Amino acid sequence: xxxxxxxAPIRRTLNYLNAGKLVFKDKIKIFSIGYxxxxxxxxxxxxxxxxxxxxxxxxxxxxxxxxxxNLTPTPFIKCYFEDGRRILVxxxxxxxxxxxxxxxxxxxxxxxxxxxxxxxxxxxxxPANFGVGCERPCICEVYGQVPCxxxxxxxxxxxxxxxxxxx
Numbered sequence: 001x002x003x004x005x006x007x008a009p010i011r012r013t014l015n016y017l018n019a020g021k022l023v024f025k026d027k028i029k030i031f032s033i034g035y036x037x038x039x040x041x042x043x044x045x046x047x048x049x050x051x052x053x054x055x056x057x058x059x060x061x062x063x064x065x066x067x068x069x070n071l072t073p074t075p076f077i078k079c080y081f082e083d084g085r086r087i088l089v090x091x092x093x094x095x096x097x098x099x100x101x102x103x104x105x106x107x108x109x110x111x112x113x114x115x116x117x118x119x120x121x122x123x124x125x126x127p128a129n130f131g132v133g134c135e136r137p138c139i140c141e142v143y144g145q146v147p148c149x150x151x152x153x154x155x156x157x158x159x160x161x162x163x164x165x166x167x
Contacts, residue, residue: 011054020055022100023109024063030080031056033091034068041093045075048096079107 010016024031033053035045049067057065077089077099087107091099109117130136140148146158156162 008050011051017055017058020052020059021108022052022056022059022104023114024056024060024079024107025109027081027083028060028063028079028107029082030064030066030078031060032066032068032078032080033076034072034078035075035091036070036073042075044094044096044099045091048091048099051096052100077103 033045033049035049036042037046053065053067056063074090074092077091079087079089081087089099089102089106091102094102127135127142130139130142136142138148139145140151146154
């Protein structure tokens with residue numbers, strides 16, 4: 001498979017991208033991270049970008065993500081809100097797990113909010129849903145479908161008894 005080449009190809013799999021924990025709040029529009037390639041104090045930031053940034057981009061498609069390399073002596077994260085406010089997070093000498101945990105607590109949605117949004121995303125009023133607990137108990141009630149054979153008998157062409165007898 002061509003997408004399984006390079007350093008840590010697991011980062012390009014759908015299972016890995018879906019496993020991301022950080023979902024930003026709705027008001028965040030731009031997420032930027034600045035770090036240096038060299039230096040001991042930038043190790044956590046480099047690993048964070050390598051391992052967690054693809055998940056963040058996948059889970060937050062409406063947020064612009066910018067990486068700034070070799071522009072500042074200390075690594076940082078800046079989040080810009082839609083009303084003009086911004087948050088600056090110092091990530092100097094922090095591990096990638098510490099950075100992720102801090103971002104989840106400050107700019108991430110809580111687990112309760114994510115669960116509520118998942119429930120709301122499942123549309124219960126979809127006209128294609130039928131069965132117990134839905135608006136229609138049987139698909140025969142949907143316009144254009146064949147009615148229930150108990151109410152209106154099926155044409156003989158659609159019945160196996162007659163179809164198999166003619167073959």
